[in-house]
Amino acid sequence: MAAMAVGALLLGGLALQTFSPEQFKDENTQGARSAQLVADALNAALAAANNPRETLDAFAGALRLPAPIAFVPPGTEGQRTSSYIYHGNVPAWFTALLQIPELGSTHPITIRTTHVGDIVFRPDLSAEILEKWVGFLALAASSIALMLVAGLSAYLTAGTALRPLEQLGAGLTRMRSGVYDSAIPLAGPPEISKSCAEANELAATLKRLSRDNRDLLRKLVAVQDDERRDLARELHDEMGPLLFAIRANATALSDPEAEDPPEPGSPVYGILSAAEALQQANRRVLEGLSPIYVAELGLTASVQALLRDAQSQAPDLYVISRIDHRLNELDGLLSQTSYRVIQEGVTNVLRHAQASTMSVAATINGDQIQIEISDDGIGLPPDLTFGRGLTGMHERVRALDGKLRLLREGGLTMVRCGLPLDHLIVR
Ligand SMILES: Nc1ncnc2c1ncn2[C@@H]1O[C@H](COP(=O)(O)OP(=O)(O)O)[C@@H](O)[C@H]1O
Ligand SMILES: [Mg+2]
Structure with missing residues (x-):
């Protein structure tokens, strides 16, 4: 826009430079001709006069510089510094730009072949130069005004187009x-x-x-839990009695008279200890498959039991816990998910972290359950890939529209999980 305005001014300047010399010449040829006529008339009058000196003096008194047409005695040509007269205060660069040509003319006056002076023509260009200057100023002012109007309208047009674009961008960011x-x-x-x-x-x-996805995940988790519960029931119902039978029969096989338990190294001892180990393993698998505690004992007691178990597996680990009692009032799916998150988090600390302290917190904060399992161990591997544990945790949390984050902060590895309490509201 500014370039356009400057361009218009330059073009204006160029036009002035090109056309003004001709214009000046045209406008002043009449003056030059008049000067010639005056000189001819004076020469004729002097030739016919009885006393030419007197006639010349009377004439010279009436036509004196700085009139455009004037009589100049010999030897005073130097008074004429320019070929035109100019009174005004237009900047010098502008008058230079106009390239005013030689306009003045000189016509000799003689009395019987003696050169007694000249009639000179020096046009007064003040009005013409001022007129051109005013024209130039008007062009500059209109260019600037045009530039401002165009700039303002561009700003307003772009503004009305940009605001909706900004809103669109913000909307897309929200969607992301x-x-x-x-x-x-x-x-x-x-x-x-x-x-x-x-x-x-x-x-x-x-x-x-996203809602379909969440519903699907919730169904997936529910189906998985049902299957695990069925599997746990089968294991419990089938394996439990069989193991009990093995132990009872092995005990019956040993010497009924003997009061002491079977000797270590004896076959009966071997069978009994294998059955016991199998029973413990069965209990662990059952617990992993379906934490019956949660429904029966409530979440807080189940988590306490889980932590006691963890402590017995890692006696050197310092375990801190903070479990909100209100968590006992959660519905089945929420408490099951909370338990599973804590269970997997704790198992991972025992398995991978090599930590000396583990802290487990589960609290209700506003409309959120917040769970955090942290440890001061070696930290997550840089190329962490989710195994079954973290994947399952993530799916469960997403099924309830919750958020899961794994982070390392202040030397602690943390699993943070937020579950909204209002997940049951159908959206
Ligand atoms: N507390 C932790 N400290 C260090 N590494 C961990 C921790 N928790 C998880 N990890 C890393 O994350 C990986 C994936 O964990 P997970 O999905 O539970 O699978 P898994 O426990 O079966 O290996 C682990 O193999 C381990 O490298
Ligand atoms: Mg794991």
Whole structure:
């Protein structure tokens, strides 16, 4: 825009430079001709006069510089510093730009072949130069005004087009972070408003897909839990009695008279200790498959039992826990998920962390359950890939629309999980 204005001014300047010399010449030829006529008339009058000196003096008194047409006695030509007269205060660069040509003319006056002076023509260009200067100023002012108007209208047009674009961008960013509810206002030119409408449609589709996905995950987790519970029941019902029978029969095989337990190294001792180990392993598998405690004991007591078990497996580990008692009032799916998250977190600390301290916290904070399992161990491997444990944890948490984060902060490895309490509200 500024370039256009400067361009217009330059063109104006160029036009002035090109056309003004001709114009000056045209406008002043009449003056030069008049000067010639005056000189001819004076020469004729002097030739016919009885006393030419007197006539010349009377004439010279009336036509004196700085009049445009004047009589100049010999030897005073030096008084004429320029070929035109100019009174005014237009900048010198502008008058230079006009390239005013030689306009003045000199016509000799003689009395009987003696040169007694000249009639000189020096036009007064003050008005013409001022007129051109005013024209130039008007051109500059209108260029600047045009530039301002064009700039303002471009700003306003871009503003009205940009605002809806900004809103569209903000809406897309919200969508990326999983917020699909706030609609993008339909504004701006038709193309942008159409894009906003399509983005809103996209948000609705994404919202539906995300809800379907969550429902599916919830079903998946529920099916998995049902299957595990069935498997646990089978194991419990089938293995339990069989193991009990093995132990009872092995005891019956040993010497009924003997009061002491069977000798270590004896076959009966071997069978009994193998059966006991199998029973313990069976209990561990059952616990892993289906934590019956949660339903029966409530979440806090189950977590305490889990931590006691962890402590017995790692006697040197310092275990800190903070479990909110209100967690006992959670519904089945929430307490099951909370338990599973804590269980997997604790198992991972025992298995992978090589920690000396482990801290487990489960609290209710506003409308969120917040679970954090932290340890001061070796930290997550840089190329961490989720195994069955973390994958299962993640699926369960997502099924309840929760958030799971693994992080290392202040020398602690942390598993942080937030579960919304209102997940049962159908969205
Ligand atoms: N507390 C932790 N400290 C260090 N590494 C961990 C911790 N928890 C998990 N990991 C890393 O994450 C990996 C994946 O864990 P997970 O999905 O539970 O599978 P798994 O326990 O069966 O290996 C582990 O193999 C381990 O390298
Ligand atoms: Mg694990």
